[in-house]
Amino acid sequence: MADIAILKAVCETTFGDKVRYCLDRGELTLDCAAADYHQLMQILRDHQELKFETLIDLCGVDYQSYKNEPWEGKRFAVVSHLLSISNNWRVRVRVWAEAEDFPTVDSVVDIYNGANWYEREAFDMFGILFNNHPDLRRILTDYGFVGHPFRKDFPVSGYVEMRYDEAEGRVIYQPVTIEPREVTPRVVREEQYGV
Template sequence: MPEALLKQLGEVFEDALVSCEEALGEITIEIGKDDLLSVMTRLRDHDDLAFEQLIDLTVVDYLTYGQDEWATTEATSSGFSRGQESSQQQRQVWQRERFAVVYHLLSISRNQRLRVKCFVKENRTTIPSVISIWASANWYEREAFDLFGILFTGHPDLRRIMTDYGFVGHPFRKDFPLIGNVELRFDAKQNRCVYEPVSIEPRVLVPRVIRKQKDETIYVAAPEGGSKDA
């Protein structure tokens, strides 16, 4: 199945595909922003493809791609093996655009799925809306705009959908603080809700796990900097 779809995609789109690859039984194609609408329309309408449904749309922020949360030579940087072996990996530097808009398509008639990836620049986060192709993109694109700041040109009602009225910033961006910028409380004297600068102390929330074998005891360092036996 994946091999047949790979062949069909190559024959139909040829040079329009930036990349086309199969991994773990799933196919991902990358296309340029200028070709988005034409490629998506053919993916829906071509008899051999027939991707009738857009089942999901999301965004990936590659701002900190390849960077470790903790600066330590005693813990690996990723996966469940983190902290068991010394990390010899060098930090990777992301060389491409910061954001990728990702579309997940489903063909009911052909019983096949496809992931489509399209990159947008950080200083120009605009991309055409696909509402005219799949109406289900409406709320997905509003969510992507709200949480990542992606502007979908041609969207009929591009408003925030997840955050509060007057919210500043896009909370799913990697450079947005986890504790936020403001906090909300009810002021009894004013008899209304008021916004104030956030009072939570910022800290790294990813656990720092450092396991050392000593008399068959494993020591795990907690995020606060303390340690405990595991």
């Protein structure tokens, strides 16, 4: 716990009031605005006392609702987890995207090369755009896919399915052919029907 206090003190002297600090379950979270995000990540990596040289993870988050309650505030955020190997420190950085229709933050691929595919995944799954990303395109869904499946307002059941058509030699989309059914737990079926 003493290490976290030291880390927080170094961050407070380095960033001042540009960052909101939060201690959660033994980990420090730095909340920043989209305008300050790129510079903050650069300083976290290059600062002599901080040395967060490793990006562990980067993901998108949809705060349309949080803990089963409506969320007040910006809807989309990008969360990064950084590691300082030399100091044995971890920090979480959360940046809030500016617009809900087209949530946008700066790319950090030029700072952390490993952010490339993480940012592409956040774009594909949440629709978060990354300024100055070298190759921002879908990475998990098909190019013809419409929407972003990890958004909380994405429909649970779809209207089309995709499959590979041997005759056409390509992926085709067609209306869903699966009929909805009632799923009954196995235990109930065995008792009721003697299976």
